[in-house]
Amino acid sequence: MSAITAQLSLIKFFLAQRTAFKKFCLSIVVVLAGLISLPSAYADIASFGNCISRMKVLARSESISDRTVNQVLDKVKHIPRVIELDRRQPEFTQTFAGYFNTRISDERVQRGRALLTQYRTLLERIQLETGIPAQYLISFWGLETNYGGYFGDWSVTDSLATLACDPRRSAFFTRELLNAMRILDAGDISQERMIGSWAGAMGHMQFMPSTFLSYAKDVDGDGRRDLWGSIPDAMGSAANFLRQSGWTPGLDWGQEVRLPSSFDYALAGRDHMLSLAEWVKLGVTTASGAPITPSEQKFALLVPSGHQGPAFLVSKNFHVIMRWNRSEFYALSVGHLADRIAGAAALRRMPPADTDKISREQVRQLQMDLLTLGIDAGEADGILGSATRKAISHFQQRTQRIADGHLDMVLLAAIRQAASMASR
Template structure:
């Protein structure tokens, strides 16, 4: 099976970030071995064979690089224009179109079985590993053992480590074949071990669920996963729309779900000027770059994409790339390139300021999530500004938050 260098795009929204409180230090060998001994006991009690534990867990190595990468995920600090433009490039679109044509019979067969259209499977493939170019070259057992013995998310990664050991116990593969990302994600579509166990399929009939060497297995597994977490056949993820000049921006970015008919009555239109389709479906409105940027109505399948990766930016990138691969043009209203870049400490300063002003941003965690955007929207409304929930420079200035260099 081919092995390549890592470009990890899948899990940045899934894994919650915490800022460093000081320099990183490697775990002492005795402490690491004691942690692994506890995990070995748990894995044995859950049915993992002793030979697998002896051959793999006892030889696991602490990887300081894994801890460094875990602490440096950029998902919540990268402006939308930068995030989207790095992931939905012309080259990636063209390659996706070629692969869609090359694998169309396979992908249409999978779509018939699982209900997920081919362009979405290719889009996930493109974002996760650049169509199989970057699987990751880190030993999965080492990565997961390191993260399981790190206090930040020990319970989650212990579960994933035991799942990886189960794969070695149940599948016809060895640990040297199980390479992946720094966080333990594997293969063409970067499945975590627990997802592999539940959703990976042997679609090509080889007798092995091979997410590294078999495109049929990888694509069918991705479709099986999406189907299993609620993909609705016959519906799209959402669409870019155009808002009327007098639009009430307080309806954007939150949990408000309105029918397409209600959005139509407000004057929301498709980008070609046509009225929204008369479909009985509800949608939320997202403004990832504020009121000056693109507007998106997103449907239930958008939320399914976010169950794969809990990042609105990621889900929008998947949807937009799928559209482009299927033949659509670029965005009608591309995001502005002058939006602020904020680091986590600056977001914390903003959250503290909003909190002091009586606008609840949720936890002061440095993450510009839905609660913080609602608080910004409340502040903007009180200050007679456009209430789009976006940290425009005037919002930052009001709370003495400088922009990152």
Template structure:
């Protein structure tokens, strides 16, 4: 029997290490024999045991023996997933570098081309779900560069690897794996075509299996919710996701603004919510000098790089985007890319690029120094949360600095010099 390897799976080989299907495969074994692993493959008895032990849970969830056998026969752990799940990223990309890449001229131009190419589809989706077409396109562009790169991992293999080897969130990975198996069994995508990221995000707009289950849409009515090969289904699914999380039709995500000279930075706490009219009374204006079209809309002031970078008044839709990916840089990139696709220009303000963000190790050092100087921020865990920002602001006010709460390499150097 000839063997070939696809996504770490031995297609066409019979691998009988899993007791769960030994009996079902007995006749095939007798007819064709048992193929060995190919040269270079490393057997993982622990993974084999996981596959065997996971079968009762899959069976209870409605997975058939045939589906389970077809998927797991010859599967090995995904070595990339094993490597990446244990890798603690130390480097933090500055937001300006992130935006330079995420909202590049090339991506903007491609988005404008696709806005024309999928005009009718996007109009239909906008009418059906009430989500603005440019936002849907921008998420597609951000997630996979408009389908240019959807990941090179088989999703079930990646999820099985995480369910087997991840040190945390075992039940989460088990649930995602079961849902992925149901997607294949339901005929929505072939196992071989189920491509995604090393962590199991799938298709054109990178849904986890649980998100696919809750929000995927069958735009073309063929009975399949195919976010892998159907652009229409993927875009409709993204719109449905945004709608379900509270997207406000016809409204923007936010506005770039300029602050007055004597602005009260206590209002820039990532929590204070005022109407746009109330912000304007406090001297916060749009950078283009225009009035806010709906002064009653409520917004939060966000300064992603502190006082030395652009400032934004973020509306409800910005926080809906964050439900897709809970990162300020991501949501800002999606919103800005959406604006650029429909003809908007670059940001008006520049970033002070010497104010580099801190690595996790540097953040822990900053927290230790703040604690020693009486500005209690809690555990020095290298994570910037509300307590750390409050401590930074207290330190900045005590030293006559602008209390923007932004942890940068410049601030760390200042605290070190304080001795």
């Protein structure tokens, strides 16, 4: 072997040893990182295990059978992804245009009309018994699960156990977990088929377990309340919920209306109910411009996109819809989709697309700014709800603007400036 060849061999040897040493060091780092994370992982597992042990004692004290307690809680899994979803909040606030336009489509309307025809006999029988019109049940079905197209793919008991053992809303989800076990105890569904959303909503109509126990019905007569596999049970249970929530038979949810150019938008809001006769005197007409038949039935006025968007008069039944979901946007979508399924046309005035993206942090700051100005906007939670819109309307009145409660970037900046000056 020449001297040069020997030197090259020696260099290759040292390079190989250097590479091996690097890999060894990297593996040590990985192991150490794993060891550092182990206490946290073990703590989470141990905490969940201790929680489930306590849950077993609680479930047995609530007279849930040992069979169900063992069947559910011996195999229940902690799902970190459920906690992530519970903590997740959208970065930007949802506008009415964004909400409504993604949920009311021609395809969904046509599918709803077809299902209304397909299940007409069943739905007419339910309407005769409960007073709930068929198109509303189909509308809820469409918005909740796209007519049964997607129930969610989470184990309800795993999701509820994960949330019950998390401190944020433990009491609420503990109750829901116990109620889910009561449903299993009653034999309405098997644990394997009890699937739903990450938060535990179940079946065609996305009932939480407590809602299931209070309102679910066995309509098809097979001895089980099956909201997953039985359309009669699902429709009848939804109707029972609405009836017991105070639905007034023969009263529509509301309607789109046209407002006069001089309208006082300070009259808008769910807490300001006037009779139809009073709204007529204020110049409110149907969306087509035709007169509204006056009556003493009381309605509230909503302008979810401000004065440039559609306006709606909503009845007591609208408030019943909101017992299902506390969102005005949701209830407006249910009502309009029901109308479309029954044959009505689309809105005459569509909500204008909002180009401004307002973040939840900006809304939170807005709520604090309004409080600085002596206007109560409710909790500074970053949610643009009815209390915050009412507070915005108050500011608009105070500053001689159109008091429609609608927020855009120009108004946001004006409120920020006013609050800054007031705090000096």
